[in-house]
Amino acid sequence: MKTRFFNAIAATFVLLLLTSMLLGLTLESNGTELVIQVAEGTRLSWIISGAVIVFLFQFFRNEISQGWQNTRSSMGNAVPTSISEKVKTTSQLSGLKTTALCFLVAGLMIWPFFASRGSVDLATLTLIYIMLGLGLNIVVGLAGLLDLGYVGFYAVGAYSYALLNMYFGIDFWTGLLAGGLLAAFFGFILGFPVLRLRGDYLAIVTLGFGEIIRILLNNLTDLTGGPNGISQIPKPDLFGLEFSRRAKEEGNVPFHEFFGIDYSSGYKVIFLYLVALLLVIATVFVINRLLRMPIGRAWEALREDDIACQSLGLNKTAVKLSAFTIGAAFAGFAGTFFAARQGFISPESFTFIESAIILAIVVLGGMGSQIGTVLAAIIMTLLPEFAREFNEYRMLMFGLMMVFMMGWRPQGLLPMKRPHIEVERKPQGVVSMQSDNLTTSGNQLVREV
Amino acid sequence: MSQPLLEASDLNMRFGGLVAVDNVALRVHSDEIISIIGPNGAGKTTVFNCLTGFYKPTAGTIRFKGEDIAGLPGHKISRKGIVRTFQHVRLFKDMTVLENLLVAQHRHMNTSLLAGLFNTPGFRRSEAMALDKAMQWLERVNLLDMANRNAGNLAYGQQRRLEIARCMVTRPDLLMLDEPAAGLNPKETEELDNLICELRDHHKVSVLLIEHDMQLVMGISDRIYVINQGRPLASGTPESVQNHPDVIKAYLGET
Ligand SMILES: Nc1ncnc2c1ncn2[C@@H]1O[C@H](COP(=O)(O)OP(=O)(O)OP(=O)(O)O)[C@@H](O)[C@H]1O
Numbered sequence: 001m002k003t004r005f006f007n008a009i010a011a012t013f014v015l016l017l018l019t020s021m022l023l024g025l026t027l028e029s030n031g032t033e034l035v036i037q038v039a040e041g042t043r044l045s046w047i048i049s050g051a052v053i054v055f056l057f058q059f060f061r062n063e064i065s066q067g068w069q070n071t072r073s074s075m076g077n078a079v080p081t082s083i084s085e086k087v088k089t090t091s092q093l094s095g096l097k098t099t100a101l102c103f104l105v106a107g108l109m110i111w112p113f114f115a116s117r118g119s120v121d122l123a124t125l126t127l128i129y130i131m132l133g134l135g136l137n138i139v140v141g142l143a144g145l146l147d148l149g150y151v152g153f154y155a156v157g158a159y160s161y162a163l164l165n166m167y168f169g170i171d172f173w174t175g176l177l178a179g180g181l182l183a184a185f186f187g188f189i190l191g192f193p194v195l196r197l198r199g200d201y202l203a204i205v206t207l208g209f210g211e212i213i214r215i216l217l218n219n220l221t222d223l224t225g226g227p228n229g230i231s232q233i234p235k236p237d238l239f240g241l242e243f244s245r246r247a248k249e250e251g252n253v254p255f256h257e258f259f260g261i262d263y264s265s266g267y268k269v270i271f272l273y274l275v276a277l278l279l280v281i282a283t284v285f286v287i288n289r290l291l292r293m294p295i296g297r298a299w300e301a302l303r304e305d306d307i308a309c310q311s312l313g314l315n316k317t318a319v320k321l322s323a324f325t326i327g328a329a330f331a332g333f334a335g336t337f338f339a340a341r342q343g344f345i346s347p348e349s350f351t352f353i354e355s356a357i358i359l360a361i362v363v364l365g366g367m368g369s370q371i372g373t374v375l376a377a378i379i380m381t382l383l384p385e386f387a388r389e390f391n392e393y394r395m396l397m398f399g400l401m402m403v404f405m406m407g408w409r410p411q412g413l414l415p416m417k418r419p420h421i422e423v424e425r426k427p428q429g430v431v432s433m434q435s436d437n438l439t440t441s442g443n444q445l446v447r448e449v
Numbered sequence: 450m451s452q453p454l455l456e457a458s459d460l461n462m463r464f465g466g467l468v469a470v471d472n473v474a475l476r477v478h479s480d481e482i483i484s485i486i487g488p489n490g491a492g493k494t495t496v497f498n499c500l501t502g503f504y505k506p507t508a509g510t511i512r513f514k515g516e517d518i519a520g521l522p523g524h525k526i527s528r529k530g531i532v533r534t535f536q537h538v539r540l541f542k543d544m545t546v547l548e549n550l551l552v553a554q555h556r557h558m559n560t561s562l563l564a565g566l567f568n569t570p571g572f573r574r575s576e577a578m579a580l581d582k583a584m585q586w587l588e589r590v591n592l593l594d595m596a597n598r599n600a601g602n603l604a605y606g607q608q609r610r611l612e613i614a615r616c617m618v619t620r621p622d623l624l625m626l627d628e629p630a631a632g633l634n635p636k637e638t639e640e641l642d643n644l645i646c647e648l649r650d651h652h653k654v655s656v657l658l659i660e661h662d663m664q665l666v667m668g669i670s671d672r673i674y675v676i677n678q679g680r681p682l683a684s685g686t687p688e689s690v691q692n693h694p695d696v697i698k699a700y701l702g703e704t
């Protein structure tokens with residue numbers, strides 16, 4: 001009861017915090033100055049009623065979901081087995097964790113409005129590396145395939161968007177989809193012949209592929225502009241609203257004109273940050289689902305014992321290929337975003353050292369660990385910024401850090417803790433079983449930890 | 450007699466100059482327990498590896514349910530309904546007991562990427578059914594209390610039982626066990642004996658067994674194949690094999 005009340009209050013608070021920032025305050029121009037004003041009464045009453053609804057819903061959530069389940073089972077299409085119902089009810093126990101996560105996300109969304117332009121820009125870069133780290137983590141950390149050419153897929157994503165935009169004028173969001181899909185496609189094509197190789201051989205071949213992609217981009221001058229790269233790649237837009245001073249395309253309205261506010265290049269930086277944050281959140285969500293899916297378990301199993309996997313009917317190549325392809329897709333998304341953020345790309349940006357940095361992030365964070373990867377990505381992007389004076393010694397420091405890490409904590413900063421499916425049994429639980437028609441009586445609880 | 454479930458003939462396996470399996474033939478019918486015995490290094494495990502696609506036999510045919518499966522990759526053979534255990538336990542040691550059983554059900558589950566990402570009812574149903582199946586078999590092999598432990602932390606006998614349960618959740622027609630009683634104490638061996646009989650009698654599985662424990666083999670088998678130095682030596686009912694002069698000779702170590 002008490003935690004329920006607390007959860008409801010917390011959810012309402014988050015809602016108020018967000019809505020009051022986004023809707024409750026309006027920026028208005030007063031001559032040359034911007035003035036922050038509280039919104040008019042009707043809007044405030046909308047916010048308040050929204051808060052009340054969220055509070056009530058959170059508070060009576062159990063009743064609501066139970067009622068929903070009852071109607072569902074009376075409709076006769078309920079999940080047939082006993083355990084499954086328990087899965088649902090117990091998975092709600094992690095409410096506190098969810099609340100904490102909501103706070104974190106809300107904080108990260110509000111932060112850029114108060115931070116300096118430079119730090120928001122740096123944070124955006126960090127988010128790109130987080131996404132790359134998380135993507136490579138699937139391939140190296142989860143599936144155990146050492147991929148030294150990951151930057152190749154990053155390049156595929158970036159160039160897909162840049163080229164498709166240049167030749168066909170597609171916008172960022174379509175480009176994002178295309179970049180991810182094309183990178184995944186490349187992952188699939190390249191993975192197919194090489195995934196039979198093991199360990200070191202795989203590492204060397206993937207290293208080669210990364211270089212081949214870069215050299216191709218460098219030499220296909222007619223198509224890609226070669227070493228000169230591609231410039232004037234458009235930034236992401238918000239439902240067609242551009243963040244430039246003047247709309248580049250006919251009929252488009254820039255963001256600031258649409259909302260009747262003054263132009264500020266700060267909006268663009270903040271918007272880029274928010275898009276990157278959105279992409280990272282989506283990545284984290286997808287990877288967390290993957291870990292709880294058969295394919296995630298198969299990756300882990302394959303890493304542990306591929307012979308046993310084979311004897312159980314798992315297709316080794318298909319399982320590895322799925323990790324390689326999905327990992328490549330995330331590099332593609334990151335690459336598309338990178339191209340849009342920079343506005344200019346050239347093969348320079350996709351050298352082997354990038355692959356090495358991304359791999360270092362994964363290893364430093366702890367193979368397979370997501371929080372570790374995030375932490376390591378932050379360290380790896382912030383450290384060079386703070387150590388600007390030592391710029392010439394950057395690679396030296398980088399190498400020293402890796403050597404030091406291998407000696408001190410070879411398992412990484414935060415070694416992986418996988419979500420396990422857990423089963424709880426009541427002590428008096430009697431499980432009946434007939435040899436032919438196997439049935440368990442329902443007193444197991446399943447929970448994920 | 451009806452068509453045999455598994456029929457191998459003229460099976461040959463060479464490693465360079467070494468002939469590990471030399472013209473071995475064997476037949477398994479539905480609901481039978483068949484044993485392969487022979488001295489150490491006779492080639493029993495190599496026969497298993499040929500049958501399950503881990504080795505590609507140098508020559509010979511293997512038919513499973515009438516279909517030629519010789520040379521198919523291991524996972525395809527497994528999907529047709531042949532699963533095996535290994536002479537040395539091969540569990541996923543860092544995964545929990547329960548997860549070991551879920552991985553084994555991979556091909557029976559909803560592996561659609563989208564269904565999983567959006568956690569659709571169909572996906573949840575498939576997960577729940579896999580969990581239920583896993584729990585039933587854990588109950589049967591008496592490992593329910595260990596469900597959340599890492600498989601590597603189980604006692605040896607428990608690991609052996611888990612391996613059999615892991616095979617059974619794949620819903621096989623033929624279960625191949627490579628020395629399942631090795632390292633078990635007499636009580637555990639007795640339980641294994643009961644389990645194997647139950648698999649045949651109630652779960653419609655045929656069992657092909659490699660075993661050195663003669664008491665177990667003689668008590669449980671419908672028929673026995675004896676292999677010596679890669680060559681078939683004798684075959685038949687436990688009594689006939691036991692009294693076969695060549696078998697006695699081979700086991701007493703004569704040349
Ligand atoms: N991959 C391989 N390469 C070379 N020789 C092999 C290979 N696998 C097995 N052999 C050889 O084949 C012969 C038969 O080995 P196998 O493991 O089949 O015997 P086994 O009957 O299972 O013995 P045990 O009772 O000790 O398990 C042995 O001489 C072994 O050295």
Ligand SMILES: [Mg+2]
Binds near residue numbers: 493
């Ligand atoms: Mg053997």
